[in-house]
Amino acid sequence: MSEPEPQELGAEVVSGSVATTDDSLEMTKAMYENMCRQLNMDRQTELLGYQTYLEVRQRCSLEGDVIKWLCCALYMVCRSSSIPTVDSKDAVVRGNGVSLNNLLRCGHMSIYDFMTKIKQWCDMANLPQQFVNEIETLERKFGITFTLYKRYRTIFDKIFSCPPNEKKHCKYVSRHGNHAHGKCSYIKLHDICWLLFLCAKNQKPSHTVDLVTSFNLMICCIDLIYNNVLAEKRTDLINSKFEGLPSNWTELDFRHKPHCILDYFCDMTEEAKAMKATTFRQIMSSFFQASTIYGKKDTMLGLLANENLERNLKSLNISYEQYVLSVGEFDERILSAYDAGEHTVLNDQSLRPPVTPLTRKQDLPAQPAMAGDKFEPVRNATNNVKQLIAFGRITEPTDFVKQAGEEVIAKLLSIIEDMKQNFLAKYPSTEARSRFRLAKSFYFYLLNQILQAEIHNKPDIDLKRLLVQKISLDIFNITLMACCVELVLEAYKTELKFPWVLECFSISAFEFQKIIEIVVRHGSHEGCLNRSLIKHLNSIEETCLERMAWARNSTVWSMIASAQLPLPTCLMVDMDRSAGALQIFLRKVYLLGWLRIQKLCMELSLSEETHEYIWHIFEHSITHETELMKDRHLDQNIMCAIYIYIRVKRMEDPKFSDIMRAYRNQPQAVNSVYREVFIGINADGEPEVKDIIHFYNSTYVPVIRQFAIDYLNVTPDVSGRISDLQLSPHPKERAAQPKKVTQNHSLFVSQMSKNEIQQSPNQMVYSFCRSPAKDLQAMNEKVRGGKRMLSFGDEPGLGGIVEMKRARLTQINAVMDDRCLQSAEQRPAVATKAGVGCAGGEHET
Structure with a gap:
């Protein structure tokens, strides 16, 4: 097949505003002026509002009733101005003295319509993040x-x-x-x-x-x-x-x-x-x-x-x-x-638990049966707070933790006290002390649970030495305490949303995401974290993995700079039991990317075979063209991977607009992902953003084009293997099976047929009523030795591990046949079927 011309991979450009006649523009202006007269608007604000509307109209297609967009333009200008008050030199009046309700009445807008339109306006007008935050608040x-x-x-x-x-x-x-x-x-x-x-x-x-x-x-x-x-x-x-x-x-x-x-x-x-x-x-x-x-x-x-x-x-x-x-x-x-039960255009969606994230669904507790099976925000928030308050009796480290020694505990308490002062200075409520006190109690509880589990998995190590080693990791204590603060703020349904807690304590998203899995695992004991709080943490973890950890100033880039490039593939990090911080991060990113690729492809009615091809294009962008992720979003690269596959394969559909439409059905979807993509730094030193189609055409295609063409147009040899491309299987999420049979997640059991037994030479099986007790003991010791716990600076880096892996992988064909792929994917599942609660190395028996 001949190589297509570069421009054949380009995406269609979505046009801006639809041309309008002079008459219609005059009607629009007259409508706007009439609205300003009704609101008694000053002339300067009136002119600025209309100029803003014209500027946005030139760049974007404003669909629907024009008066609603005029309202958004006028509100933005009014909101941006402030008037000093007579009685206080520091106080100001926001909103230019215009009643928001009167503005909506003039524009024939409901509050729900306004919130929908103003968010879109923020995107189209490229408003500063401070204004966006004010709208969200x-x-x-x-x-x-x-x-x-x-x-x-x-x-x-x-x-x-x-x-x-x-x-x-x-x-x-x-x-x-x-x-x-x-x-x-x-x-x-x-x-x-x-x-x-x-x-x-x-x-x-x-x-x-x-x-x-x-x-x-x-x-x-x-x-x-x-x-x-x-x-x-x-x-x-x-x-x-x-x-x-x-x-x-x-x-x-x-x-x-x-x-x-x-x-x-x-x-x-x-x-x-x-x-x-x-x-x-x-x-x-x-x-x-x-x-x-x-x-x-x-x-x-x-x-x-x-x-x-x-x-x-x-x-x-x-x-x-x-x-x-x-x-x-x-x-x-x-x-x-209004009768609140009948009023339909207002909603409390912002107070609902997040839509269930795609990752770690198997860790969610069962959905509780609520009165009338209807979500009630006040009751839900109160239940969350009561569950955390149950640990409020814990006011200091437990006796077990204190075995680390007075000097270590004093340092730990000093870190917590410094965080407390930061919190009290930045949290805008007189309830700050009680909120932090509750978070600290939960921190002491979790610290004890985590360290007890760490000792349990290393029974032969010196107890005090291990406690000192773990408690002395400042970043572990800081991120654990910050996570407890975030849980308290979410339980009370505060106006302050993540990542406020990161800004409060000066924590990087890369470091914070490392603590979430540990908190979910150990915080689910005794029912202290319910379904909505766990979903909240899982959503935060996805936010870190998809975007925040890839920010230009993130610590992940220094780790990538010191690593051997290209970065390890999914196969390398999935099969590594002694992975470092960067490998664990990539493992989570790969899984998140694969799950989102699957969901998007299913929305677009693309075949399962297509999923695999797109996965490898996406993986290549992470391992070989990592800069594509800097200051960008995982979903941006996923959408581009889907479209470049479509273009290389010369498919008529779906169009890029179809991909964006399908993306909006994902639980994490936000308009800014495809409206505001980082392009580069302009002459003034400011970041320049454009829509995703511009990013695809100007940035993505030039660096991914040749790989996509070589990969998708290659012909398998007579043996059915692809000999000139190094690929790895997609990640496999830890299955919800086997079922737990105890409340502390420590023992799992699954049924298995006779033909499933001893499929792997390293497999260990314990059959109830038949196997001797020593088999179960050996299995437990195997799991304890293989489970990974804390990883906050005491773990190996990529270094020699990756070099050794790469040397070994070069001796085999990079793209295995179906049987080899199936074997690689089934290895974690075999342990699960054997009745060992360590699927993916996540649980202990």
Whole structure:
């Protein structure tokens, strides 16, 4: 077959904006100007917003209603400006004084539509990462409030009742105190309680950066309003079926006494009661002092009295409006206009556990049966926190760990104290101390579990010497502690998302990913890490492997620079029982790449044979053209590998656009992966990014083209072997089998037929009721000796191991026939079938 011309491998270029007539552009401008008039926009901001829209329109195709894109452009410009306040030299007003809700109303956009569009706008307008982070925080904060509102409605209806002469639901109206004067109605009661919570959480934002704390604050607000209703003897507003009512509440001589209902709604009652006695009381005192609310300051009653109700509603509305305009966020009062169970355009997706990652699915616990089989974010977060709090009793290293000696333990505690000070300085919440204290307790627990397992696998070594050796690894202690902090923040559903923890403690993604497998393995004992927390860690590991560990400043590049190139193949790292840090990293990268190649190819309806070809192209890009990964994403190289295969094979379909469409169905997919690909450093020293098709044509094809042509066009010889290409089989994920039969993951059993026995000369088999006890003992010793544990600087590098392997591999044909490939792939599976719990070297018996 003749070699195709270079341009034949090029990808089709997706065109930019569709040409429009002058008339349509004039209509667009008129529409935009009308929107600005409605918002009372200043002229400078108006012009800048429209210019931004035109610039993006020239580069990208803006599909759908143009007014929505105009809203995004205007919001971006407003959000980028800030106005100093009169009362404080440091305070500023964000959002140019424009209500985000009014902006969306002018653009006929729902909040859900806005969040979808503004994310796309961030990509197309190449906005700085700081702005992208602000949008993500905005979405997450609103997601927390929306989730809380759904719980609020449920709890409110359990406590209060709508009188027969009132309508329970009505349309949202302007909250400016335009309510009819008189006794408190059901609707006013609903509104003032929700308003009180919104103002309370904004009074001290540092107290409510997570879902669990915000929920406790909301319950405190409901509890206060409930006591006010009792004090006013409004029996018509009380739900008589509520089990928390005082026994004599309907009697004429009923006298109100402080009554707490937190026990009925909080799974973490002690934490909620502590907030009620401290933070909540401080917030209410500040409200009374600033005349934000009126009533009896000492008892916090009288809020619903006829003389106070209307001005409390008006005052709380004004206070909240000032806050919303100052920060440019959503007006969360609109939630009270909807039945949260029926409203469809808002969602709490940002609070859900991550979509199940492709790797390590076999390590996930079974899905728990929840009430009604329906995910409930508050309950899920509370359960996560309670499981971690169960280890809060551990306040210092265990006696087993202390055997390392006072000097070693003192150094360990010094490292933890330094991390604590970093955390307290950077975590934006007064709950920082309690959060770190919980993380430290879990750290002590995990440290004990990990070191106990390490000793168990090396029973003949000197105990103190091994403890000293392992505990003295600073990076191990730092990454383990950081991982525990990340788990606590995720359990509470904080607004701070990974990689904040890496930035807080100055840890590289390459080092952090090494601790995750160890934490998952030992943190799943006693049920301390549930399914959602393990999924969270697995997602973080994939994020490190796919992108963060390949950043230009990553430590992996210094390791690659000192290694013998090309890098070891999948076959080399899969069959190595004494691999170094770089080899273990590549092993994980290869497995992740293979699983994603399979999923993408299946989405594209490509044959299984095709998967293998694409895998080898991808592997070649890692081993021989490693620079393709620098400051780039694993998925970018995978998509390019698929397309270059299609081009060399002269297939009509799929197109590159089809590959991107299929990619969006992957659990880890984000638009920026194909919209923003690193191309190089420009003349100003700044990174230049373009779309993935530009990367494919200008960067990928020139370096991969010849290999792909030689590999895909080569003809096998008469023996069926390919003699001029060194290839390796794709990685094989450790199977979910064999099944565990104990709770501590220590013993696994699988069934096997007679013809499966002794298929390998090195295989060890123990048959129940037949084999002698010495066979099981020998098997256990074999597994203990072969299992790999910690690898934080005390492991061998690539060095002589890889050289020896390469020398050995040159003596055999690089591409084995099907029988040899099958043998290489089945070796770990044979041990599994034999009943040994060490499939892939991951578990011990």
